[in-house]
Amino acid sequence: MSDGQHDGTGQVGIDELLERVRSGYERLGPDEAKAAAAEGALLVDIRYAELRARDGLIPGALVVERNELEWRLDPQGSHRAAEAVSHALQVVVICNEGYASSLAVESLHRLGLHRATDLVGGFQAWRAAGLPVDV
Template sequence: MTTVDELLAAARARLDRVDPHRAAELIAEGAVLVDTRPAWQRAEEGEFAHALVIERNHLEWRLDPASDARVPAAVDHDVVWIVACSEGYSSSLAAASLQDLGLHRATDLVGGFRAWQAAGLPLRRSEQPGPAAASPTELDR
């Protein structure tokens, strides 16, 4: 039997995890940032300015190039997918699952959305500001 902590450690051991600034560089080079947080969490915390939103329960079907339900960006197994969640835990497990599908360049964002926001990287204006929503000037960074 395995604990969730052991599962997480094993997933992270095979990922080349990226911090927010490295993720931003990779995105500028063509990587795709995928926000897997549910709608309620995006509304509460805020949103990445330039992320493909695919909630966790749909991820593998949307990113597998062989799937009939794939997104247009899922063209082959060489796409660089950077999976993000709120704090960087479930995204590690999700990225490892993508690697199991042969998406060998999949990784995740260390610290998730919260680290991205703390780094002052671009956010999207939200129509439904939550209690942790940033001010309009912060959203334009």
């Protein structure tokens, strides 16, 4: 394993996987995510309940547990959220620090939600930027 991540079997480490996934779309910073929401993008908080209870919520964000994300955002799905109206919807996925959200975006892209992106640094970056949080 010359690069420390690829072992010659076609398998990659998580760092390389994240790099590959993220190369397929533009991620947003906190201010860009806030501006996108003001223009109609759907902010989706996938953090688990303990983190939301500890740190608070982004006002207006749709809370969807990560394990339900695809079912709730598929515009054709029988379990979709009311907000999941179109494959053209811009979705900004937010996890705690911006890692799990990148993998979630790849899954949403596979569902045809090609405008899906995520927040660099996640909820923690949003809060550090001084953006609104309901506690």
